[in-house]
Amino acid sequence: MSESKTENIKWMKRALFLASLGNGKTSPNPMVGAVILDKDKNLISEGFHHKVGMPHAEAMAFNNLKKDARGGSMFVNLEPCCHHGRTPPCVDKIIGSGIKKIYISIQDPDKRVSGKGIELLKEAGIQVHLGLCKKESLELNKAFIHRNITNKAFGVLKWAMSIDGRIGLKNGKSKWITNEESRSLVHSFRAEFDAIIVGGNTLRKDNPLLTTRGSKDPEPLRVVFTKSLDIPLNSKLWNCDVAKTLIIYDSSTANERFLTRIPECVEVEKVSSDNPVLISKILAKRGCNKVLWECGPKLATSAVKSGCINEIISFISPKILGGENSMNPFVDFGFNEMDEIIKLKDSDLSLIGNDMCLKSSLKNQF
Numbered sequence: 001m002s003e004s005k006t007e008n009i010k011w012m013k014r015a016l017f018l019a020s021l022g023n024g025k026t027s028p029n030p031m032v033g034a035v036i037l038d039k040d041k042n043l044i045s046e047g048f049h050h051k052v053g054m055p056h057a058e059a060m061a062f063n064n065l066k067k068d069a070r071g072g073s074m075f076v077n078l079e080p081c082c083h084h085g086r087t088p089p090c091v092d093k094i095i096g097s098g099i100k101k102i103y104i105s106i107q108d109p110d111k112r113v114s115g116k117g118i119e120l121l122k123e124a125g126i127q128v129h130l131g132l133c134k135k136e137s138l139e140l141n142k143a144f145i146h147r148n149i150t151n152k153a154f155g156v157l158k159w160a161m162s163i164d165g166r167i168g169l170k171n172g173k174s175k176w177i178t179n180e181e182s183r184s185l186v187h188s189f190r191a192e193f194d195a196i197i198v199g200g201n202t203l204r205k206d207n208p209l210l211t212t213r214g215s216k217d218p219e220p221l222r223v224v225f226t227k228s229l230d231i232p233l234n235s236k237l238w239n240c241d242v243a244k245t246l247i248i249y250d251s252s253t254a255n256e257r258f259l260t261r262i263p264e265c266v267e268v269e270k271v272s273s274d275n276p277v278l279i280s281k282i283l284a285k286r287g288c289n290k291v292l293w294e295c296g297p298k299l300a301t302s303a304v305k306s307g308c309i310n311e312i313i314s315f316i317s318p319k320i321l322g323g324e325n326s327m328n329p330f331v332d333f334g335f336n337e338m339d340e341i342i343k344l345k346d347s348d349l350s351l352i353g354n355d356m357c358l359k360s361s362l363k364n365q366f
């Protein structure tokens with residue numbers, strides 16, 4: 001590899017690192033980082049998109065400029081925007097700066113921008129190089145890309161189970177299967193998500209809090225999906241000072257008299273069936289790129305069947321719960337042949353004390 005290619009990769013990786021600092025805070029926007037070099041290839045500025053409503057990465061980099069950028073180059077992990085959104089178009093700033101060369105990792109999947117930003121830069125006489133560190137950029141912004149292409153939120157399903165594959169005893173008791181370190185990791189990793197979803201039964205049985213315990217401000221939206229609307233009068237989720245809560249109910253089966261149990265601060269949306277895709281679409285429309293499904297076996301199975309889940313995170317603890325009727329992470333998928341079963345890919349295993357954390361992807365992410 002030539003010296004300049006190695007240098008270019010180094011700068012794009014720096015832009016990707018900066019972009020990742022916005023993880024969990026930029027939705028509905030992507031994570032973007034930008035680096036500016038002068039005409040002698042010295043670093044003169046960098047910036048990243050901190051959170052929605054704040055300037056884009058390119059604008060931040062121009063705000064931080066230490067020297068004139070004329071004749072220099074820029075590295076950015078996503079195609080610069082060319083439309084007036086919450087902030088002015090970045091393409092205009094880049095053209096106005098006198099930068100001669102721009103390295104862009106991937107095109108923006110947003111139809112308002114896709115390819116158009118690149119065209120405008122080329123028309124202004126800027127050399128555009130597309131595709132540097134493409135794989136890493138696709139990985140970093142996979143949730144944003146998924147939402148733009150499918151109009152669904154990128155779904156991660158998480159559960160905690162014993163070594164014998166049980167998520168609770170037959171009487172429903174499950175506190176605690178995993179160790180304290182795993183549980184505190186779950187609290188902080190929730191900060192990567194825009195919403196956390198449970199089913200009505202988990203709400204009734206566990207009365208969960210579903211927060212990051214302060215790692216994220218504002219906390220992710222807490223979502224309950226219910227067919228019956230038979231929700232408890234008292235729940236930790238009704239305290240909206242801690243985090244917002246949204247109840248989504250299936251109006252074809254719910255008893256709408258129970259609506260009076262819902263406190264005023266809690267938002268309510270109704271859908272026409274119990275298909276979890278409807279939740280995924282509602283949340284995508286509200287700007288959620290990435291959502292965490294922390295539901296029990298029934299809703300988890302429906303969510304997988306309906307294509308709402310892209311990744312699975314399983315915490316596995318070396319404990320034996322036993323019992324024919326103890327709870328599994330899923331109910332029956334109705335498979336009769338081994339070639340029907342769901343095969344996961346890209347597995348990654350880590351140890352948390354004496355627990356294991358296995359992350360895997362489902363096929364066909366986009």
Ligand SMILES: NC(=O)c1ccc[n+]([C@@H]2O[C@H](COP(=O)([O-])OP(=O)(O)OC[C@H]3O[C@@H](n4cnc5c(N)ncnc54)[C@H](OP(=O)(O)O)[C@@H]3O)[C@@H](O)[C@H]2O)c1
Nearest residue numbers: 159160167199200201202226227228295296297298299302
């Ligand atoms: N170990 C773990 O990681 C873990 C994680 C989560 C839960 N759990 C345990 O799981 C148990 C609850 O299991 P569960 O399967 O009943 O979970 P759930 O998360 O409550 O999901 C089922 C509920 O979701 C609602 N729902 C809406 N649409 C649905 C659909 N298409 N398919 C299925 N459900 C739909 C229904 O609520 P309504 O009944 O209100 O209509 C249904 O009862 C609890 O004991 C909890 O402790 C364990």
